[in-house]
Amino acid sequence: MFDFAIAGVQAPIFLLVLVGLTVGIVGGFIGVGGGYMVTPALIVFGFPGYMASGIDMTHIAGKGLVSTVRHRQLGNIDWTLALSMIAGTMLGVELGVRLLVYFKNLGITGIVLLVTSVAVMFTLFLYTQIETHRAHKKMEKMEKEGKQVGRELQTSNLPRLFQAIPLAPIVRCRTARVIVSMWVIVLVGMVTGLLAGFLGVGGGFIRVPALVYVIGASTHVAVGTDLVEIVVSGAYGALRHSIEGNVDMMAVIFMVAGAMIGAQVGSIATAYVRGPAIRYILSYSLILATLGAALRLVYVLTGQNVQWLSLAAVVLTLGEMIFLCLFISSLVWFAVRRRGGKWVPDWVGSLVI
């Protein structure tokens, strides 16, 4: 047990390292900060809610940088895309925070936040799941026909629509292999930033699908590029929280230490899978987070009287972290087996490389 003097709680160090490790694996793999998983975990360990948010946001900035370094080595970052998006992201985050304050003044923040979270995450889950399933089937068919299957395949027509917008300046993103109007990139940054600022999260689970389905980047590049955004928006959020006094630095550095290992595992694992595998994991993470938020919404709507709903939401969130880590590990294990010419289940064959 360590005495966190600023947070005013005593908590075991290994649990914080473990949370950093698991969220590092998931975050490094699907390009999210994992705020929706870390904050409930910290509250369960006894950290006050405001402190949990501050610690989470600050650790996201550090962890994001650890993952970014590895994704840079893997060539998953499109710097043109990332830098073009930053201004839009920051503006969006600020607008989102102001919108949140507006709803706070109306006194309906809790319900609006939960309803928006459920609606956004469920819509993204549906679209990602349906599109990824189509891409997966197509890849399986190609493999059976003996055709060469690349690392990426996506079946959405949305990127073509957005790439056809002729508004100058037009930007060439070399790593993402995309030519698109700068305004589309800025707009994507702004809209995803607005949602992130409003919901109080890093926004990776919104930005990664947006980079894939709007800009047309490959999933690997979307993950790496999004992590750069997460470092910037995380650092901004961390600064605001720190000035408010919501950060206990010792808790942050224990979590970043765990994330150092987790982020390596998650980032390197992307080299073993094809794009749809990452999108599958992202969509499962979205539906599990949606269920957690839906349980909390029912808990709030029932006047916070049904205690088991709150408990179930926390258990679901913690279970999600373990489930996603196991899923990612099993994909890597199957990829290694496949490379060695050993048997793997049919459905996995076209997801790993």
Next chain:
Amino acid sequence: MAEIDRRKTAFKFSFWLIVSVGLFWYIVRSYTSGQMINWYYYTASLDGYAVDANLSMNATKDNPVMLNIAKQDEIKGLMAIPVAKGDRLPKNANGVISLAEIKTGKRVALEGQTIKVTVPWQIKESKGFKYKDTFKHKGIQTNPWSGAWNVAMVLCLGLSLGLLAEGLTDLMGMKIEKIDHGH
């Protein structure tokens, strides 16, 4: 050539290991020495009495906590030190009971040179699955520079740990090559 590369990766790993350990040690030391905590409990954000919240957290109507008002630079035990908005907090203070709250007299009351704390007030934050009231962190203004310092430290630590891990995999001879993004 291979020899030079090995030496290079060994240097890279050693360098970032030293930087990471140094940063970790510096953060832990500034936390345990109280420097970071002094930054956190920096100034009062309202007029009132600075207290050691840990001593009054279990106060009830039947078992009130009596805090003696004193004008000192350091809180020692059951003590409350008057502070004005913007004043530097005395040592060991981690909360401020506001004058406005004392005037209402519902939760805390002024009795001569003593403050009677009957019900913990202000923050209702979740503690595990239960809610617990605390005086802590209320009425506190942190040093704005400490926010920038926190962010800078976390980013430096993240960068050095990332490069340390990169150096380690290089040293272990793990071939991590760029992914071909050809669609």
